[in-house]
Amino acid sequence: MILANVYRGSQLESRHxxxxxxxxxxxxxxxxxxxxxxxxxxxxxxxxxQALPLLEYGGVEEFELRPxxxxxxxxxxxGEPFHVSTAAGMLRxxxxxxxxxxCGAHLPNDxxxxxxxxxxxxxxxxxxNNCSGKHAGMLLATQVMDVPSGxxxxxxxxxxxxxxxxxxxxxxxxxxxxxxxxxxxxxPAFFLSLYRAAFAYARLIATGxxxxxxxxxxxxxxxxxxxxxxxxxxxxxxxxGWSITTPLMxxxxxxxxxxxGAEGFYAMALSPALSRELTERLKVTxxxxxxxxxxxxxxxxxRARNPVILRTLELLGIDVASHPALQPLRSxxxxxxAGTLVGEVRPEFELEIL
Numbered sequence: 001m002i003l004a005n006v007y008r009g010s011q012l013e014s015r016h017x018x019x020x021x022x023x024x025x026x027x028x029x030x031x032x033x034x035x036x037x038x039x040x041x042x043x044x045x046x047x048x049x050q051a052l053p054l055l056e057y058g059g060v061e062e063f064e065l066r067p068x069x070x071x072x073x074x075x076x077x078x079g080e081p082f083h084v085s086t087a088a089g090m091l092r093x094x095x096x097x098x099x100x101x102x103c104g105a106h107l108p109n110d111x112x113x114x115x116x117x118x119x120x121x122x123x124x125x126x127x128x129n130n131c132s133g134k135h136a137g138m139l140l141a142t143q144v145m146d147v148p149s150g151x152x153x154x155x156x157x158x159x160x161x162x163x164x165x166x167x168x169x170x171x172x173x174x175x176x177x178x179x180x181x182x183x184x185x186x187x188p189a190f191f192l193s194l195y196r197a198a199f200a201y202a203r204l205i206a207t208g209x210x211x212x213x214x215x216x217x218x219x220x221x222x223x224x225x226x227x228x229x230x231x232x233x234x235x236x237x238x239x240x241g242w243s244i245t246t247p248l249m250x251x252x253x254x255x256x257x258x259x260x261g262a263e264g265f266y267a268m269a270l271s272p273a274l275s276r277e278l279t280e281r282l283k284v285t286x287x288x289x290x291x292x293x294x295x296x297x298x299x300x301x302x303r304a305r306n307p308v309i310l311r312t313l314e315l316l317g318i319d320v321a322s323h324p325a326l327q328p329l330r331s332x333x334x335x336x337x338a339g340t341l342v343g344e345v346r347p348e349f350e351l352e353i354l
Contacts, residue, residue: 001034008343016304018296023198024288025206025215043261049167054141055223070230071237072133078240079108079128090136103128103185131185170200194293201291205269214288215279251323275353303332311347
């Protein structure tokens with residue numbers, strides 16, 4: 001389905017297609033665009049679930065983890081100095097260092113951080129990798145699980161097996177029903193339908209809210225609460241200046257959890273309080289939290305995905321217009337080499353309310 005149109009001047013030049021699923025924590029598909037059953041890779045949007053084993057095994061207490069550090073384990077960060085120093089500090093808590101990270105090195109995603117690093121003449125290290133917080137958390141998890149830290153990224157490693165089964169618990173399926181491949185940072189990458197991805201996110205925020213919330217998973221109450229609170233309290237550690245994720249979570253002040261994945265994937269979960277704004281339109285009567293999973297087919301990130309994210313929220317009844325920081329992200333300007341505005345990418349679709 002066409003989700004965004006690309007205009008050069010007033011003329012349509014190209015299009016971005018994709019699909020969206022909106023689901024509540026009881027597994028009810030509430031709205032969609034395109035194919036909600038489309039199976040795709042969560043990529044980095046799996047990180048909040050991958051963080052849970054560290055917390056389930058007592059990592060917060062063992063390593064005196066701060067909320068900022070938990071947020072960084074869920075992050076696709078920009079490699080800004082505070083991201084790098086936080087990841088390094090996490091490693092030291094387990095007597096590791098950056099040589100133990102198996103994520104590889106790349107320039108920071110944040111443009112200023114990348115420019116500053118180039119100007120310094122230093123090469124990027126694994127700490128600048130946007131997944132360094134996740135990998136630092138994985139190394140700490142091997143200690144509290146009492147399993148080897150070497151090759152912690154391999155699919156058959158006990159930690160990776162547990163992460164897959166944890167995601168499966170929230171998605172409501174068996175582990176073997178989640179196909180895996182290798183992510184950009186070397187760890188297993190998980191495939192789910194958009195419906196199952198939205199369901200998993202809805203159950204994650206439900207669980208983080210407490211046992212009385214419909215669809216919550218009692219086993220994970222404490223660890224899910226840590227993850228949700230840390231991500232929403234410190235959204236700058238989940239992404240930073242380079243991504244829509246930080247201003248989006250800041251705008252809704254704890255009532256929305258969001259996480260990007262590569263290749264045009266995005267997931268959001270709304271707290272029960274925010275979900276009540278949708279109740280009348282979506283016929284949800286029991287305060288079950290709602291979540292959204294979307295995929296841009298061609299893998300487009302900012303230019304198509306950002307406007308689609310905000311239009312989806314608006315179509316569901318969420319007030320986006322009153323948040324100034326989000327307004328520049330509602331469409332994507334096209335500029336030529338000289339910087340002249342020559343067109344824009346606009347989200348132009350409707351949701352089917354079921």
